[in-house]
Amino acid sequence: MGAPRRATLRFTSIAIGVALAIVASPAAAFCRSTTCTGDCPRDADGCKTTGKQLFWPGVCVGVSLQRDGSVNIPIADVRSVVATSFATWSALDCGGAAATISFSQLADVSCHQTEFNTSAPNANIILFQDTQWHYKGVDNTLAKTTVTFDAKTGEILDADIELNHAYNELTVSDTTVVVDLQSVLTHEIGHFIGLDHSPDPDATMFAGYDDGSTNLRTLEADDIAAACAVYPPTRSGKCEPAPRNGLGDACGASAPTTSGGETSGCAIAAAPSNTANRLLSLLGLGLALRVRRRDRFRS
Ligand SMILES: [Zn+2]
Structure with a gap:
């Protein structure tokens, strides 16, 4: 991928350590999301x-x-961009056989909020926030993916991606790029399928986005290795694209709840506006805060 991205000495040394420690999978630097929320080890x-x-x-x-x-x-x-971004993560080549995860674009929905309903229809929604953004970071947060899961098993029940168009100019052009929608979506879909930020600075799941870049549109070896680890070709599973309790158009009839599961969020955040370096962070988690702080003071 293009220009060097935030490859600090500290990150380099960490990456080497991982490569040595994981002998069988030297490229496996990726991280998976887990049911642990808050200040996790x-x-x-x-x-x-x-x-x-x-x-x-x-x-x-x-x-x-x-x-x-x-x-x-x-x-x-x-x-078109949504379809292309999900296709990027679909049926990836895991060394001759395909990863067992793909996506179906279902009917549009009117519900404009993230939610999971235990006893009402649901939808895994891609939505734009055009006028307001309630989350930490405000103008320097580009998107947020909320994943609801079964806390006992790690099974994902629902996932929604919100795009912060209220404070950022998301663009779809290949040539006149401000914040590239496809790049942001491709990164967020990694969270959507259960991936955490990767320490590999080349990975699309690395916690960084450079203004004007389309680099995150494509997956790198680390991203593909991650998807193949979660969804190996040998995995058996049914193709049932309908959300839990069926596809719901309106927001749930019952009060939105995460009972029986928990919710974790990930956001793409930008560095202060005087830098060209946008960052991706996990809300409320120490790792992301450290990354942001280090980059904040880098010229
Ligand atoms: Zn992220």
């Missing part, structure tokens, strides 16, 4: 060491676009 690579690892139980996951899209991007363009 992590290894030298920054990967959580406790909790069940997250995964979608089926081999097909249904995804819906929030029907309003964005006021600033034609809906046809949004639909």
Whole structure:
């Protein structure tokens, strides 16, 4: 991938340590999300060491676009970028056989919020926040993926991706790029399928985005290794793209709840506006805060 990205000496030494420690899989620097939330123990690579690892139980996951899209991007363009971004993670080559995860674009939905309903229909929603952003970071947070899972098994029940178009100019152009929607989505879909940030600076799941870049549109070896680890070709599973309790158009009839599961969020955040370096962070987790702080003071 393009120009060097945040390859500090500290990260380099960590990457070498991992490569030596994991003899069988020298390229496996990736981290998986787990059921542990809050201040979780992590290894030298920054990967959580406790909790069940997250995964979608089926081999097909249904995804819906929030029907309003964005006021600033034609809906046809949004639909195309969403489809392309999910296709990037679909049926990846795990050394001659395909990873057992793919996606189905289901009907658009009117619900414009992240939620999981235990006793009402659901949708895995891609939605734009055009006028407000409630999360930490405000203007320097580009997107947030909320994953709801079974805390006992790590099974993912629902996932929603919110895009912060209220404070950032998301673009779909290949040539005039501000914040590339496809890059942001491709990174967030990694969280959507159960991946955490990777320490590999070349990985799309690395916690960084450079303004004007389209680098994160493609997956790197570390990202593919991660997907293959979670969804190996040998895994058996049914293709049932319908969300839990069926596809729901409106937000749930019952009060949104995460009972029986927990919710973790990941956000893409940007460095202060006087730098060209946007960062991706896990809200509330120490690793992301350290990364942001280190880059914040780098010129
Ligand atoms: Zn992220």
